[in-house]
Amino acid sequence: MTEVNGAPEGASRGGDGAEPLLKLRGIDKHFGPVQALYGVNLDLPAGQVTGLCGDNGAGKSVLTRCIAGAHQPDHGEIFFEGKPVHIRSTRDASALGVETVYQDLALADNLDIVQNMFLGRERLRYGLLDEDSMELQAAETLSTLRVTTVRSIRQPVASLSGGQRQSVAVAKAVMWNSKLVLLDEPTAALGVVQTRSVLDLIRRLRDHGLAVMVISHNLNDVFEVADRIAVLYLGRMVAEGPASDFDRQSVVEYMTTGAANGRPHEPAAASGKG
Numbered sequence: 001m002t003e004v005n006g007a008p009e010g011a012s013r014g015g016d017g018a019e020p021l022l023k024l025r026g027i028d029k030h031f032g033p034v035q036a037l038y039g040v041n042l043d044l045p046a047g048q049v050t051g052l053c054g055d056n057g058a059g060k061s062v063l064t065r066c067i068a069g070a071h072q073p074d075h076g077e078i079f080f081e082g083k084p085v086h087i088r089s090t091r092d093a094s095a096l097g098v099e100t101v102y103q104d105l106a107l108a109d110n111l112d113i114v115q116n117m118f119l120g121r122e123r124l125r126y127g128l129l130d131e132d133s134m135e136l137q138a139a140e141t142l143s144t145l146r147v148t149t150v151r152s153i154r155q156p157v158a159s160l161s162g163g164q165r166q167s168v169a170v171a172k173a174v175m176w177n178s179k180l181v182l183l184d185e186p187t188a189a190l191g192v193v194q195t196r197s198v199l200d201l202i203r204r205l206r207d208h209g210l211a212v213m214v215i216s217h218n219l220n221d222v223f224e225v226a227d228r229i230a231v232l233y234l235g236r237m238v239a240e241g242p243a244s245d246f247d248r249q250s251v252v253e254y255m256t257t258g259a260a261n262g263r264p265h266e267p268a269a270a271s272g273k274g
């Protein structure tokens with residue numbers, strides 16, 4: 001059995017009836033006169049991929065940043081493992097096990113894969129960098145996630161393909177005891193084959209029991225990988241539920257009008273949201 005951060009592969013999935021790993025309730029956020037989020041509720045269960053959809057400016061990045069500790073909500077509550085939490089900084093988020101992979105990936109091109117995965121959290125031994133143990137852990141994490149296409153973990157990140165860079169960024173995020181991974185447009189700018197391998201990687205995170213939230217404009221990717229779908233429209237969460245509640249047309253309608261068939265989203269009766 002392979003493990004990421006102690007979570008057995010195939011760990012039981014938080015079904016819709018289970019307490020979500022992360023729960024947002026009534027999140028408001030404004031910037032001066034711009035109200036970016038209005039009373040947003042969202043559940044992110046463990047062992048499930050949630051696709052966060054919304055048109056440009058809908059509030060996806062602001063919401064992600066509120067969970068990641070990069071923005072502070074004006075109002076609302078965040079529950080993590082059922083307990084109310086205040087995520088005041090990205091450090092607070094990391095301490096909870098929340099890691100974010102932003103679109104720009106924030107990898108240092110001139111450094112190699114191991115150096116990137118440990119950047120800012122280097123391991124020391126007798127006052128020196130413990131290269132062997134960092135290399136071992138980086139290699140183990142990549143192999144657990146079956147990221148097998150990189151030639152050497154000592155190659156500079158500048159020499160990697162877009163898909164490989166995305167994989168390294170994801171591996172870096174999950175290496176640090178993460179329970180929730182937020183991915184901002186993970187397949188933007190990737191070719192067909194690279195997209196497929198990143199989507200496979202996302203499924204593996206889910207199968208290891210992590211909660212995953214994926215922001216994507218690409219509905220093919222969302223439908224391929226998401227167990228749940230949440231749609232923001234002009235800062236409001238207009239639909240949230242199991243992916244089977246939706247089809248492409250309804251998601252597009254929610255994204256562009258805030259309703260589908262002229263009606264707001266009705267959560268499935270069995271969704272057990274609290």
Ligand SMILES: Nc1ncnc2c1ncn2[C@@H]1O[C@H](COP(=O)(O)OP(=O)(O)OP(=O)(O)O)[C@@H](O)[C@H]1O
Binds near residue numbers: 036054057
């Ligand atoms: N730092 C900020 N200062 C002022 N307004 C902001 C700031 N960040 C976001 N906004 C505003 O909040 C709203 C939501 O923006 P956000 O970036 O979350 O949208 P998005 O759904 O991620 O869009 P996109 O798909 O284009 O990235 C927009 O009206 C945006 O202009």
